[in-house]
Amino acid sequence: MASLTIRLHPADNVVVAGADLPEGTALPDTGVVARTAIPSGHKVAVQAIAVGEPVRKYNQVIGFATAPIAPGDHVHVHNIGVGDSFERDYAFGADAHATDLVPEAERATFQGIVRPDGRVATRNYIGILTTVNCSATAARMIADQFRGNALAAYPNIDGVVALTHSYGCGMGSQGDAIDALRRTIAGYARHPNFAAVLVLGLGCEVNQIDKLVEVEGLTVGDTLQTLAIQESGGTAATVRASVERIRALLPRVNDVTRETVPASHLILALQCGGSDGYSGITANPALGHAVDLLIRNGGTAVLSETPEVYGAEHLLTRRAVSPAVGGTLVERIRWWEDYTSRTGGEMNNNPSPGNKKGGLTTILEKSLGAVAKAGTTNLVEVVRYAEPITGPGLVFMDTPGYDPVSATGQVAGGANVLCFTTGRGSVFGCKPTPSLKLATNTALFRKMPDDMDIDCGPIATGDATIEEVGRAIFQLILDTASGRKTKSEELGFGSDEFTPWQMGAVM
Amino acid sequence: MASLTIRLHPADNVVVAGADLPEGTALPDTGVVARTAIPSGHKVAVQAIAVGEPVRKYNQVIGFATAPIAPGDHVHVHNIGVGDSFERDYAFGADAHATDLVPEAERATFQGIVRPDGRVATRNYIGILTTVNCSATAARMIADQFRGNALAAYPNIDGVVALTHSYGCGMGSQGDAIDALRRTIAGYARHPNFAAVLVLGLGCEVNQIDKLVEVEGLTVGDTLQTLAIQESGGTAATVRASVERIRALLPRVNDVTRETVPASHLILALQCGGSDGYSGITANPALGHAVDLLIRNGGTAVLSETPEVYGAEHLLTRRAVSPAVGGTLVERIRWWEDYTSRTGGEMNNNPSPGNKKGGLTTILEKSLGAVAKAGTTNLVEVVRYAEPITGPGLVFMDTPGYDPVSATGQVAGGANVLCFTTGRGSVFGCKPTPSLKLATNTALFRKMPDDMDIDCGPIATGDATIEEVGRAIFQLILDTASGRKTKSEELGFGSDEFTPWQMGAVM
Numbered sequence A, B: 001m002a003s004l005t006i007r008l009h010p011a012d013n014v015v016v017a018g019a020d021l022p023e024g025t026a027l028p029d030t031g032v033v034a035r036t037a038i039p040s041g042h043k044v045a046v047q048a049i050a051v052g053e054p055v056r057k058y059n060q061v062i063g064f065a066t067a068p069i070a071p072g073d074h075v076h077v078h079n080i081g082v083g084d085s086f087e088r089d090y091a092f093g094a095d096a097h098a099t100d101l102v103p104e105a106e107r108a109t110f111q112g113i114v115r116p117d118g119r120v121a122t123r124n125y126i127g128i129l130t131t132v133n134c135s136a137t138a139a140r141m142i143a144d145q146f147r148g149n150a151l152a153a154y155p156n157i158d159g160v161v162a163l164t165h166s167y168g169c170g171m172g173s174q175g176d177a178i179d180a181l182r183r184t185i186a187g188y189a190r191h192p193n194f195a196a197v198l199v200l201g202l203g204c205e206v207n208q209i210d211k212l213v214e215v216e217g218l219t220v221g222d223t224l225q226t227l228a229i230q231e232s233g234g235t236a237a238t239v240r241a242s243v244e245r246i247r248a249l250l251p252r253v254n255d256v257t258r259e260t261v262p263a264s265h266l267i268l269a270l271q272c273g274g275s276d277g278y279s280g281i282t283a284n285p286a287l288g289h290a291v292d293l294l295i296r297n298g299g300t301a302v303l304s305e306t307p308e309v310y311g312a313e314h315l316l317t318r319r320a321v322s323p324a325v326g327g328t329l330v331e332r333i334r335w336w337e338d339y340t341s342r343t344g345g346e347m348n349n350n351p352s353p354g355n356k357k358g359g360l361t362t363i364l365e366k367s368l369g370a371v372a373k374a375g376t377t378n379l380v381e382v383v384r385y386a387e388p389i390t391g392p393g394l395v396f397m398d399t400p401g402y403d404p405v406s407a408t409g410q411v412a413g414g415a416n417v418l419c420f421t422t423g424r425g426s427v428f429g430c431k432p433t434p435s436l437k438l439a440t441n442t443a444l445f446r447k448m449p450d451d452m453d454i455d456c457g458p459i460a461t462g463d464a465t466i467e468e469v470g471r472a473i474f475q476l477i478l479d480t481a482s483g484r485k486t487k488s489e490e491l492g493f494g495s496d497e498f499t500p501w502q503m504g505a506v507m
């Protein structure tokens, strides 16, 4: 049954119109009547709010009343604002609170693959990574030899995947850019979802294999092998040698079994892309509820996409477990300001005229739409792009907003499941980590049935609550981590989405 | 028979030692005796050079004597320098001269495919191009359907190739970065080596298909089709529809014959990568001789890699056919200075201590090693990255030095053959354009026999002259343009090397 309004949290003093509401419409479950027409997606007050009092949506402050607001009033730019003092006050930890952990004995579990070092994998791949674009074709040729029925005798291997990129030369041999590239490659090399990795180089590139191994403290051996084409007799000889090496690994890589492990071994990457007006009221808050469940069960989630938080980083600093954690986030924000001023990018996350027309009033509210997918727990850690994610709890990784670049950093950091909310219909996979697609609206879910894993649209029509969909997402995360294939895995996505952040000038 | 020295041009007043020469070594064909020991790769004077007189190598000025030089003297940093006035004087056109064109009736020809609009192709591919990383996987899935024996009934089709990239979103919707990306995609879409092209988008990306078509003046029709995944029912439906569309084109695309056409239809891209001490004395000057032959036959060649010319742009401005052409090059040099100062790249093409140890004395000499591959004719045109190359004659395209990015710009500009000199052993292909690999030394040619197309090493040992190898390269260019497969085509290179220049910050 369709509902006229969406309440994003029981403690909110506004609700969102799920359709254009004529003046005089009775708002369900509130005893309140709309005092003017309320356009779809816009907010209407369900309590009186005095001047200076906070307006709450997602149980978070999206602004303060600048005029007296009566129940049933349209709440928008004419009667709320952010306020200067709020804007300047990072209030580290002001909203932090103890996490309501589920008792150990009752915690959720999944069927994972426990690696020799105790880390837990959700998939079992062999990876071919490249130092430079020049070894990309050879890497793909090697992976090609393991397509079709080549792995039929090894049912526990999910595949041999080549993750190539366009970078690695024509760049400085030191500095932020090569550091980030090295972290990314090393993060994948260490990822528990890879049982074994071959790092393939050309030989004369700036991003030298030996230096990568040394700087990142990687250990070369059976499960991390390296090869350079120029030292191996050229392309054909390198491909032959690599295929032989990988064939020799197959029996051992196949020799794994899944066992019951606690959900605390999950590191969930959060993404949104191709957002629409429903993102902030259906899929993102539903994913946020799933994240709260995961973290209450001892797990970890990682929020990213710094440009989409920009200007509203207060939302996160107030939840930081310590001034140090909050301060690291602020430092990353400052880095972006400098970076974009130098490189001609634009940092402006303010609601656009279109956003405002759709009902988004303040920069806090707009960012909350994105941040809602991270739930309500404390921010425990802030890491740089592709750095290892420790957790447990909610972690922020500094990344661009561009989906493949952002997700590549998260997977490099150790994410072993990914949830991607989308309103327009993103198609995204990120081997070796399974990627779930959460549709913000039912029309999309029906239009792209082979790509979308779950429909969050029923929240908008009142046919499901945020909590109900959030629980379904959490269960799907557990099932996926246990081996259930995502839509993007069934289709074969995940090789071409590996996109390390190219931070410097191409020379 | 091995020679002790290499003379790069008959008019030079220095020769290069092909091995470590002890003091007193008689230099062949000169009547000159080495007055000191000359390390391999270093220069020795074969004429007296007075203070202030030019030192000539490649028949070009590499510096001026700063001390009296006698025949047999070691010529290096102790007795030559560039001179301030030379450094500041672009001398537009000072060295320009009429091209010694081969009479029309005697001009070289090749077997080309004449397209309906009169342009000539050297290959006959169907291309799948993408607007954004998000459609890369689908593009490859489509191309995958035409692998193996799928084209057995269409012997005149070279393949269906997906050229994907990592960019197209997380970027500004206007400015240099998206302009360059659009030019690149449009240049490939118009390339005569593609009989037909499908441009595949996701739908919500910054780099919108409609805008690309409009801004670049492309004509959508049978041979240039477009599709967006979000408007086509998702990935699986899009792949099915695309495969059907391409299948329908196969009979017509196959219906081509090669015919004799003048070499003036060739646009030869020049690249070097993985250079070594031999690059500037074997492969590059030999390729330069081939370029002179091509241009004397009415053809076009395109030199690029601006950072490798930086500081020695005088070499090209002096050969410019007009102040306007020379000035455009200088304007691009200034752009790079600004770009790198903002983005933290480094513009420094001066000989390094290692270069100097190897015998390179001045920035002019070092750059000449790279510029030598462009031969000796006038500079007729300077274009920006991925802009259409007009010719005929020698053209400069402003690109980074990073090989795949540079070559992608050249192919977008219309290059239909590419020659790549390499000392360390680059492996490079760039569908739809055939790529020839020119080894600077015989050891490399033998070490990577499946990757290298021609051995320029015999120049260093005196077993062949620059002119002889140059003629062989020119013949190989004609044969390749006529359909003979290059080593990289036999191996299957050319999809993963498509790398549009990413000029802006990733957001």
Ligand SMILES: [Ca+2]
Pocket: A271, A272, A273, A275, A305, A308, A370, A401
């Ligand atoms: Ca987003």
Ligand SMILES: [Ca+2]
Pocket: A271, A272, A273, A274, A305, A401, A402, A403, A406
């Ligand atoms: Ca995003």
Ligand SMILES: [Ca+2]
Pocket: A166, B163, B164, B165, B166, B495, B496, B497, B498, B499
């Ligand atoms: Ca590529």
Ligand SMILES: [Ca+2]
Pocket: B271, B272, B273, B275, B305, B308, B370, B401
């Ligand atoms: Ca070069």
Ligand SMILES: [Ca+2]
Pocket: B271, B272, B273, B274, B305, B401, B402, B403, B406
């Ligand atoms: Ca290069």
